[in-house]
Amino acid sequence: MNIFRIKKNFKRRWRRWRKAIWTVSACGIVALLAWLGMPLSDKLETVMTREEPAVLETLANLQTAYDHVSSKEFRQAINETNRVRTVHLNKIYTCGEESQVLGDMKGKEIADLQNKHPDWTGRVDAGGEVWFDHHIVDLSDICKRSGYIGLDHKGNLSLFEGPPKDEKVMRTFFQLDIESMESALPEDIVNQIRQGIRIQDVEEYNSVLSTFSDYATTVSQKAIKLN
Structure with missing residues (x-):
């Protein structure tokens, strides 16, 4: 049997005692970063959200304001002109990444796409192409x-x-x-x-x-x- 599967079962038993301390500390970190207007790094977010559901809930609530600002700036960028942009989807898994081209779209089409997928984070690269990042807590294929x-x-x-x-x-x-x-x-x-x-x-x-x-x-x- 894989030694890490044995360790995984063992961890479930001893992890409970630190639950309260971890939750309070992690929520405090998330709150501070949100107040400063700073997003969590991918690694920190993965570590924090895998430990306690309360942290995941706090992260979702406190990051809403930051995400709203980012989304507004992104929409302003794609609506500055009615130019056609190449749109990419970058699926960022816990383990691995997968990218695909969704096609060429105008600003309204891009905005409609984000409305259908509010959990996607949009950005415009230096070449004017649009990238949507979709974070997925899973392993890539x-x-x-x-x-x-x-x-x-x-x-x-x-x-x-x-x-x-x-x-x-x-x-x-x-x-x-x-x-x-x-x-x-x-x-x-x-x-x-x-x-x-x-x-x-x-x-x-x-x-x-x-x-x-x-x-x-x-x-x-x-x-x-x-x-």
Whole structure:
């Protein structure tokens, strides 16, 4: 049995005691960022919302004002002229991304599209093309089909398409302190990460990242905190 599935079951039992502290702290962070007019980074939002439903609810409520302003500015940008713009949809999954071209549209058509999908975030790039970002708490098709988390040849914890030996890196997370990891973790877990851990659901994906983030190098730890 995968060691991370055992760990996942164990975490469900001991996680309850920190629920109150986590919820209060996280809600405070969200409230502060919303008050300052700053959006949450993708990583911070993923960590916070996966922990407690109360945080998810607070995030949705407090980010509404910010999203409203962003949406208004986006609509003003696409309505400045009646020009035809190429529209893209970028699906940002917890694990992986997928993009597609929706076609060429005028401002009113783009606005109508956003009205139908209020959870999409719109932006106009430097070339005048429109991108909609749709955040999805799930694994992309490619991650479900062949996603692995393992080590690249430089010791970075990375997301791979297929086993790490195939060297098809899709995303690099952070540099690991290999010596620290090997001295602290059981040999079978170290072997698993070297061979690549197959990712089958969002909870397991987050569990693997959480486990190995404890062994990130000092520079990587600072980067993780900033994000």
